[in-house]
Each structure stands twice: as C-alpha cells, then as structure tokens.
Amino acid sequence: MSADQSRLFAACMPFDGYFSPVSTGEKVRSGGGEVGPGSNTGQKGQQTAIVDYLTLVLPASSLEEFRCSNIDLLIYKLFGFRGEVVAGAIREKNWNFYPLSAILKDRDGELVGHIGLGGNKETVCVSISGAGCKWVKDWRVTYNAAVQLKARISRIDCAHDDYEGKRLDVHALRERAAAGDFCEGGCPPRHRFMSDEGHGTGSTLYVGGKGHKELCVYEKGKQLGLPSSPWVRAEVRLYGKHVEVALESLLDPGAYLRGSYSVMAELIQGVCTRLRTIRKQVEVSAEAMVLWMNRQVGPALNVLRDAFGDSWSDFAEERVLRSGHPGRFRGIASGEPLAKYVREELCRFAA
Template structure:
C-alpha cells in the first residue's frame, strides 16, 4: 500500500488532509521540490559544537521469509534520559484489521471515542489503493475496500487532528491490542525563542556529524526563503524512504517575518521499520533517540502553549489582513450607521473561524482549559 503525505516542502504547514484521487495523492507525495539551489548552505562557524557520541539509533532485525528471501526490519531506539513529553505527535497513520464480529462502523465509533474525531462524510472515491474513504472532518481520513488491501482499514490523522487528541496512552493501548501497524508518525519539537533549535544550529550540528546514522549523515537539502529569510527557511535531513528530519522557521511560516520560533520534526515511515505504539506515549524519547545531536530535548513540551502562541500570531496576521482589505469599508459603514460599532459588527460577522486558525482553535480565548501534556 502506498503511503500518503500532504506536507509540502515550503515550511511543512499543518494543513488539513483532504482525501483525493489516489493517483493524484501518490504523485504529490512523491514530489520533493527543492528551491533556491543557487544559495549553497555553508558550514556554521559556531565554535561551541559538542562532540556527538557515535551511538546506534535503530536496532536491525533480519527476517527470513518462507520463500527464502532475507529482509530487514529497523526498530527505533528511544533515549530514555529525555522526558517523554519533550515532543508531541504531529501526524499519525496506521492500518488495522477489525476484530472478529466488528465492522467498519465499529472503527468509526472507536475513532470518535479515542480521538474525538468523528466521520463527517462517506465518500465514494478511494484513497491510495483503497476503494472507499470517509473524512474525519478537516482532520484526516478513514479508507477501506480493495482487492489487494486484505480486509484492512487505514486511518490517517493530520497535524490539525493530532493537536486535538488528549488520550495518547489510550490510543496506543488500543492499537497495540489490535496488533495494528503504524505506517507513518511525525514527532515535533517547538523552540519558541529559537535559542537551541534554529536553522544555524541545525547546520552546525550537521557539519559536526550530529545526524550520523549508520556511519554517515543523512542527505541535506534546503527549501524556502534563503534570500532574505522573511518567509522562513527549511532544512531536510534524510529521505522519506528511510527517515526524514525537517527543521523550519514556524513563526515565519505563520506570517511573522521577525519571529524566532523554530520547529524540529521527525517523519518515520513503517516500510521496513517497526514503529512501536509506545511512541505515542513517549514521543520525546523517540525523537531524541533518532539522531545523536537531539539529546538537547531536556524540557517537557506544552501542546497548549504551542496552540496559544500559534493562535495569537495567526490572529495578529488575520487582523492586519482584515484592516488592509476591509478597513476602509468599515470606516464607511461606521459613518452610515452613526458610528454604531455594534451594528457594523453585526452586519459583518459570520459564523465559524478562518481556516488558518482551525489547527490552533484550542488556543483561542474561550476555548476552555486543557491538559498541557502533549
């Protein structure tokens, strides 16, 4: 089964996953667009580069099939010295077979119970080899059916949906009990001040062999705005076929050219790799264990703080845009209605929130208090 990714190279935004035609999705997920190749990435001249230990990041298991074919499976190794919640899950895809006596409706009910994500639309179109699919609102998909899918059901939850899940431990226990297979997981760490995790530091660690896996660093690529930096820069280390680390300037991606906010994000795929369900419960340890240089993950992350900060920044950009586009119109309306702001607001107000705020709606005022653990 081919795997789906809707994260684009330009900053890896948390955009909703919309199930589309399988061929179109496959074509999009396989295209890695690298821009600004005219601007080479020089080694950092930062003198404070630590010596990274040459340690194993994954355990290899050799598997022999009945046909005599020999293959391998990689098992990620967590860094148990790092707090479990030093990172958060930012994408999750998995495949399962319902237990005897259970059908598709049971999967829908379990998804709503465990993740609070409900099916909003049953589609007649498929997804990545599956014949049919259903949308989990703006937060993911469930796909099923097809001659070669062996009665499996696939669930894909994007970054927006993951931000809404509270009981990761319960979801992990459920997945383990069903012996379902994780096909993709993204683990993310935010540095709001950009003090430790930033583009320059990641480059310095790269040139100091901090991303050594199997005797050498992963392949380095770059994308984004490397000319003046106002729209944000992105670094990629490794490949999607193995494991891929993204470091990008999250605040600039959200529209703030002076923001220092950076994010480190690890994408693991389940092909020739066993991703344990335990990863959902201790994402910080598995992110830290992925590369020798990531032991800097020493503090617990607050998912709510991330949502609040992103919401505040998005609201500021939204306000600037609204003022630029509608400010004069509001000025005219105020004159027509004798400076009665309540009347003008009532005429302009619409239900809902802007699409760019959907991933961070839990961070908006009045959204209610939530547990700060990832």
C-alpha cells in the same frame, strides 16, 4: 461483521525488520538521564514532544475478533473518540492506493483523517492528521488498542515546539547538516534547505528522506504569517514501509524525536504539550491577523470612523462583518473556544 464488510478493509505494504530511534543497545544521554525507546520520559503532562500525525494498519480479522463492526466503533476503540471525530460514508473513491475510503471529520467540520479500504491482504489503514491528533485525550488508549488489534504504525510524526526559539535555529542546523553532524554512521543523510530569502515567511531544513526517517525543522511562527515570531518546530517523520516503528513511540514521542539524530538529543528539551501548542498557534495567528488587518483594511476602517464617528462600529457590524473565521485558524479551534483564546492572547499583549 459480514464477509462483504470484511472485504472492504484495505492494506498497506508489509514490513521487514525493526525500526529503532537509536542503535541497538544504545542510549542517548541528555541531562544525566537515559533517553531511548525504553524511556518513559515526558509522560503524565511532561512530554517533550507530541504526536502530530499517525497512520495505523491492522488486520481486518481483528475487527471481528474484538467486535469493531463498523468504522465509528473502530475509531472509538483506537482513539477514544466520543463524537469529537466521526467517519463519513464508505465511498468508491481511491485514497492512498485504496479503491474504497471514508473521510474523518471533527465536530468543527474539519477534515482530519481518512480510512483506506478494499486493498490487499485484508487489512485496514487509519490515518489522522495533526488536526485529528489534537482530539486524542490519552495516547495510552491508542497504544493499548493497537496492541490488542495487532496494529502497526505506517507513519508517525513526533514534533517538538521551541516556542521562544532559544534552542532550535534552522540556519545553524543547516550548517551542522552541511558539516556532517547528522551522520549516525555510514554515509551522511541527504539534506535540503528551503530559504525564505529574508522575506520573513520562514525557512525549512529537511534531513533524511520520506519512506524511512525524515527530520523537518522549520520556522513555524513565520510560516503562520508572523515575521517577528521566533517559534521553531522540529519533527521527525518515521515510516514503517520497510521497517517497524515501535508502538511505544505513541507513549513517548519525545524519546523517538531525540533518538532520531544525536543532534536532536542535544537540543530537544523542555515541556511541549498539545494545549500549549494550540495556544501558541492562536497567539501567532491572531497577531498575524491583526497585522494583516492593519495593513489591508486599517485605512478603510479609518474612513468609516471619520464618516460615522462613534457609530462607525455599528455600521461595520451591519455591513462588513460576516459569520465564520479566517482560514488561518482552521484546524486550531472555532466558536467560543477560539474567541476565548484570541481574547486572552490579544489582551495579554495589549496589557
């Protein structure tokens, strides 16, 4: 890589100290087993949480040392992408305090991340959203590459989905936050609650704050448009701005979510996988779509059926249908995979 190319790569702020989800030397016990950064609980298909957002910062010198001469080679080395996610051209466009940047798009054309370039101290910042994380097949590849490239985590979101809403209750957790149950020693962390006031659009609890450690528990199914959905998500956002976030969080995000607060160690149980979460997103979004159609266009379709009889669907296909898919499915799936998931989920409920 040329000197000019090297100068394109940007920096995030340096860190000081070490971030740990539990106190030094302490293990959180759950179900008789130890949980913490040394635990590998949840690997090999038995994860209790998923990585749903990631920002890495690495020195530009590593790119030359390990022959990552361009962005596509870099994201291949970091995430194993083979066309699932590709980088756009480097532009003179500010992103996250970087004067130069490039966007990352997946093969469905969705924006799934950014790379910040041209900043301070000759480092590179790579960020992928939850929609980008879904394309990562093996986080151990990312872990190994991050170690080799001397990367550090600037932010990671570790998320657990309680699909049936049996363990996580955002309103009960609000009461526990008010009672000081999230205090891990010292002053209780700040918390705030955003209520949907009974409208069925979903409430959210925040504990902690951005820049260090922030827990967010929210009624995800309701926020996706299905008021009857019991689905609740808990995610902890760990920031490496002032302290270090261990790379091991890539391998076992569930341990770091459980270790973030003792309350989470009590409640985070069961398997949570990317595929299961995607299927749940399709299920909820498809049901919400049908509910919207029933409310908004059901009468109009009824008029077409009365007017055209058995041939009303032919008219609808010719004059009403158009290509594409609703925005509610953005970042989940598209094309035949989306059609397959929707068919399976709606047929299951119809049965």
